[in-house]
Amino acid sequence: MTATATATTLTTTTPTSLATASKQGSLNSRLSSSQTARRYEPKPSGKPDPTAHLSAEQVEALARELDELRQQVFDSRGKRDADYIRTVIKWQRGLEMGSRAVLLFSLFPPAWVLGTAGLSIAKILENMELGHNIMHGQWDWMRDPKIHSQAWEWDHASPSELWKRSHNELHHTFTNVLGRDDDLGYGIMRVDEDQEWRPAYLAQPLVNFLNACFFEYGIAAYDMDLGKRLREKTTDDPRFRVDLRNTLRKIRRQMTKDYLVHPLLSGPSFFPTLAANAVANLVRNVWTHSVIMCGHFPEGVETFATESIDGETRGEWYLRQMIGSANIGGSRLLHTMTGNLSHQIEHHLFPDMPSSRYIEIAPRIREICRRYGLSYTTGSLPRQVFSAWKQVVKLSVPNGFAGLASLRRWSTGRVQAAPA
Amino acid sequence: MTTSPATPVRARSIADRLLHAIATPLVPDDYLDLIAPLRSGADLRGRVVAVHPETADATTVVIKPGRSWRGHVPGQYVRLGVDIDGVRHWRAYSVTSPHRSGDGHVSITVKAIPDGRVSNHIARHLRPGTLLHLDHPAGDFVLNGHRGPTLFVTAGSGITPVMGILRNHLRELDDVVLVHSAPAPDDVIFGAQLRSWQEAGSLRLIERHTDSDGILTPDELDSLVPDWQRREAWLCGPTAMLDAFEDHYAAAGLAERLHTERFRPTVITAGEGGTVSFVRSGTKTEVDGATPLLDAGESAGVLMPSGCRMGICFGCVVPLREGAVRDLRTGDLTTATPEDDIRIQTCISAAAGHCDIEI
Ligand SMILES: Cc1cc2nc3c(=O)[nH]c(=O)nc-3n(C[C@H](O)[C@H](O)[C@H](O)COP(=O)(O)OP(=O)(O)OC[C@H]3O[C@@H](n4cnc5c(N)ncnc54)[C@H](O)[C@@H]3O)c2cc1C
Numbered sequence: 001m002t003a004t005a006t007a008t009t010l011t012t013t014t015p016t017s018l019a020t021a022s023k024q025g026s027l028n029s030r031l032s033s034s035q036t037a038r039r040y041e042p043k044p045s046g047k048p049d050p051t052a053h054l055s056a057e058q059v060e061a062l063a064r065e066l067d068e069l070r071q072q073v074f075d076s077r078g079k080r081d082a083d084y085i086r087t088v089i090k091w092q093r094g095l096e097m098g099s100r101a102v103l104l105f106s107l108f109p110p111a112w113v114l115g116t117a118g119l120s121i122a123k124i125l126e127n128m129e130l131g132h133n134i135m136h137g138q139w140d141w142m143r144d145p146k147i148h149s150q151a152w153e154w155d156h157a158s159p160s161e162l163w164k165r166s167h168n169e170l171h172h173t174f175t176n177v178l179g180r181d182d183d184l185g186y187g188i189m190r191v192d193e194d195q196e197w198r199p200a201y202l203a204q205p206l207v208n209f210l211n212a213c214f215f216e217y218g219i220a221a222y223d224m225d226l227g228k229r230l231r232e233k234t235t236d237d238p239r240f241r242v243d244l245r246n247t248l249r250k251i252r253r254q255m256t257k258d259y260l261v262h263p264l265l266s267g268p269s270f271f272p273t274l275a276a277n278a279v280a281n282l283v284r285n286v287w288t289h290s291v292i293m294c295g296h297f298p299e300g301v302e303t304f305a306t307e308s309i310d311g312e313t314r315g316e317w318y319l320r321q322m323i324g325s326a327n328i329g330g331s332r333l334l335h336t337m338t339g340n341l342s343h344q345i346e347h348h349l350f351p352d353m354p355s356s357r358y359i360e361i362a363p364r365i366r367e368i369c370r371r372y373g374l375s376y377t378t379g380s381l382p383r384q385v386f387s388a389w390k391q392v393v394k395l396s397v398p399n400g401f402a403g404l405a406s407l408r409r410w411s412t413g414r415v416q417a418a419p420a
Numbered sequence: 421m422t423t424s425p426a427t428p429v430r431a432r433s434i435a436d437r438l439l440h441a442i443a444t445p446l447v448p449d450d451y452l453d454l455i456a457p458l459r460s461g462a463d464l465r466g467r468v469v470a471v472h473p474e475t476a477d478a479t480t481v482v483i484k485p486g487r488s489w490r491g492h493v494p495g496q497y498v499r500l501g502v503d504i505d506g507v508r509h510w511r512a513y514s515v516t517s518p519h520r521s522g523d524g525h526v527s528i529t530v531k532a533i534p535d536g537r538v539s540n541h542i543a544r545h546l547r548p549g550t551l552l553h554l555d556h557p558a559g560d561f562v563l564n565g566h567r568g569p570t571l572f573v574t575a576g577s578g579i580t581p582v583m584g585i586l587r588n589h590l591r592e593l594d595d596v597v598l599v600h601s602a603p604a605p606d607d608v609i610f611g612a613q614l615r616s617w618q619e620a621g622s623l624r625l626i627e628r629h630t631d632s633d634g635i636l637t638p639d640e641l642d643s644l645v646p647d648w649q650r651r652e653a654w655l656c657g658p659t660a661m662l663d664a665f666e667d668h669y670a671a672a673g674l675a676e677r678l679h680t681e682r683f684r685p686t687v688i689t690a691g692e693g694g695t696v697s698f699v700r701s702g703t704k705t706e707v708d709g710a711t712p713l714l715d716a717g718e719s720a721g722v723l724m725p726s727g728c729r730m731g732i733c734f735g736c737v738v739p740l741r742e743g744a745v746r747d748l749r750t751g752d753l754t755t756a757t758p759e760d761d762i763r764i765q766t767c768i769s770a771a772a773g774h775c776d777i778e779i
């Protein structure tokens with residue numbers, strides 16, 4: 001299966017890779033940290049540049065400091081880290097199979113509660129601490145062909161190949177760049193004042209709630225660019241066809257497992273087990289949605305103009321990651337249950353660093369942010385979830401008074417041109 | 421990485437389909453591996469049963485292979501995957517144990533070489549109980565039915581495949597000469613066993629102690645083994661020795677008499693830039709030490725997978741079959757050999773010597 005999946009990617013990603021080759025000068029620029037000048041592409045809202053106080057030398061020094069920190073951690077990866085990820089895998093698989101075994105008797109309410117809770121936790125761990133992080137290549141250094149970004153398949157509607165493309169490549173490279181990062185509002189929501197308002201956004205609190213409940217399908221849909229394809233009527237594109245077929249096959253397998261095979265195995269407990277799987281998927285969806293929303297939506301998180309990333313250096317990319325992400329503070333347990341995405345800032349700086357190390361470097365990143373006068377957004381889970389939801393609600397209507405003006409303009413048909 | 425013969429796609433049994441449906445997106449093996457890693461049908465692994473020193477720098481490791489082990493032909497080697505500091509390294513080692521030892525264990529004998537990562541780890545840190553990764557035995561350094569007059573020429577750890585042959589076939593061979601080189605008498609791996617065979621008249625052993633007598637050269641054969649020309653010969657030792665003997669045999673028109681085993685077929689020396697071969701597309705290109713292999717491949721017209729082009733998405737990972745690359749961000753070197761290929765990110769890797777890339 002892996003082999004065919006890889007073959008598919010080769011043929012499907014090739015056209016873009018050749019297309020990007022012409023732009024390689026600008027993209028490869030992030031391999032270099034040498035910085036000769038500062039520049040700022042203003043955004044439509046006219047918000048000031050949050051990094052205006054930094055000189056070119058300072059940005060270069062920042063890049064070097066972060067590169068060094070990365071190197072220290074990477075050089076010290078070893079048996080302790082390998083043991084960690086293998087232990088999590090062992091526990092996750094044990095918990096999943098144990099919970100499913102308990103659910104064989106889910107007609108009996110305590111078994112239902114216990115099995116459902118266990119399965120929910122197992123699914124969360126699988127998606128976050130395992131799937132997401134392994135597919136980021138955080139554990140490729142172990143050269144274990146099974147715990148590898150090229151081999152891992154996760155318990156999720158979106159096939160790993162597709163998800164890696166949209167998440168690792170687009171979201172992590174173009175983090176919070178208006179028009180380039182589809183994770184920014186998933187292409188269906190307005191999460192920044194600099195996104196132009198449209199009346200459809202009035203429904204976005206509801207859209208966001210539904211997206212939370214069916215998050216894995218929402219992700220699968222935008223991993224294959226479904227919305228855009230439908231809008232632009234390009235669903236007969238061969239690449240989209242392949243993506244769609246792979247996604248539907250994945251969804252069919254997932255559904256067969258959760259809603260047919262395991263319920264059937266439970267015999268008389270068929271319906272309780274089916275419900276248990278549905279609840280576990282729902283819990284996992286809402287949880288992951290909340291955590292991810294906390295990573296980029298809360299107040300204090302910056303977005304960037306499309307042109308601002310042309311010829312971006314390593315230092316500028318680092319800057320964008322730091323002020324474009326937000327952390328969640330809490331206990332070890334919380335960090336594990338979020339796949340350490342509670343350390344979103346650290347994750348965005350070093351997406352391929354083993355997740356278990358983020359907690360270790362967090363104090364140093366915070367100190368670096370303070371020294372360079374950059375924001376380091378963090379808060380408790382309830383606070384960040386609330387803050388993110390507040391943004392979703394607030395931005396569903398136009399920006400303040402100016403917003404009212406744009407509403408009027410809109411109603412008279414004079415829509416302001418969107419930023420290119 | 422592993423070369424498994426193409427198995428015909430058989431219709432899966434209903435039970436098997438059910439197990440797959442239960443385990444998806446994983447496969448049943450992923451769960452079974454946690455409970456029974458040595459079961460039949462699993463990826464081949466082995467458990468270390470014993471570790472004992474042979475000489476000051478050579479160590480024998482006794483391994484209980486998993487049930488998928490197909491057995492070996494004496495003289496063959498096995499690839500061993502050892503996790504060191506969390507990283508898996510694969511190396512080839514000749515099997516030295518008797519073929520049909522009752523317990524089904526196999527042994528290898530490893531000589532620690534200076535700065536050698538795996539050989540030193542085995543000598544110093546490997547403990548019984550450790551799970552190792554194995555590949556099926558391979559290699560054509562075998563007798564292949566030969567029973568006539570025989571010459572073995574070995575040096576240092578090169579004795580290992582020959583020991584595998586002798587332990588299994590010595591009784592069937594009635595005219596054996598073994599010329600073995602080692603720095604001093606105490607450095608002779610399996611010295612006691614070899615000498616006892618010599619005393620029992622099972623073979624003629626010529627020990628060469630290079631600290632006092634110097635390195636063995638092929639033209640000494642005439643005096644040491646006057647009838648060497650009529651013997652089928654098996655050689656294993658350092659590259660220089662093998663090269664010299666191959667030339668000598670070729671000059672005598674006896675090249676097909678000679679069988680060699682090279683422990684180090686290609687020497688990879690890291691430098692700046694080199695020739696990059698894209699094996700599957702059959703493209704070759706010269707690259708400097710500052711160009712990412714991704715760019716080099718694309719300019720040469722190879723359809724390279726890619727993504728962020730800055731080392732964070734892992735969308736450009738391909739296997740490096742052999743060669744050396746340098747990480748453009750950190751300067752870190754990575755070398756791959758046919759025994760231990762490594763998957764690399766082409767967007768942040770530059771050639772540091774010749775590179776064979778599987779794409
Ligand atoms: C078919 C085959 C069978 C083999 N059988 C045996 C065996 O039975 N017993 C045994 O001890 N070894 C055997 N080897 C060699 C073994 O696979 C390793 O190469 C050896 O143990 C060194 O690995 P290392 O990780 O310790 O060294 P590395 O860390 O890989 O290398 C350290 C340094 O030593 C150099 N080097 C690597 N290999 C060799 C070598 N073979 N000779 C000299 N210098 C080297 C490297 O270039 C490097 O500079 C065999 C190799 C092959 C290909």
Ligand code: FES
Nearest residue numbers: 727728729734767
């Ligand atoms: S292209 Fe993204 S890691 Fe190489």
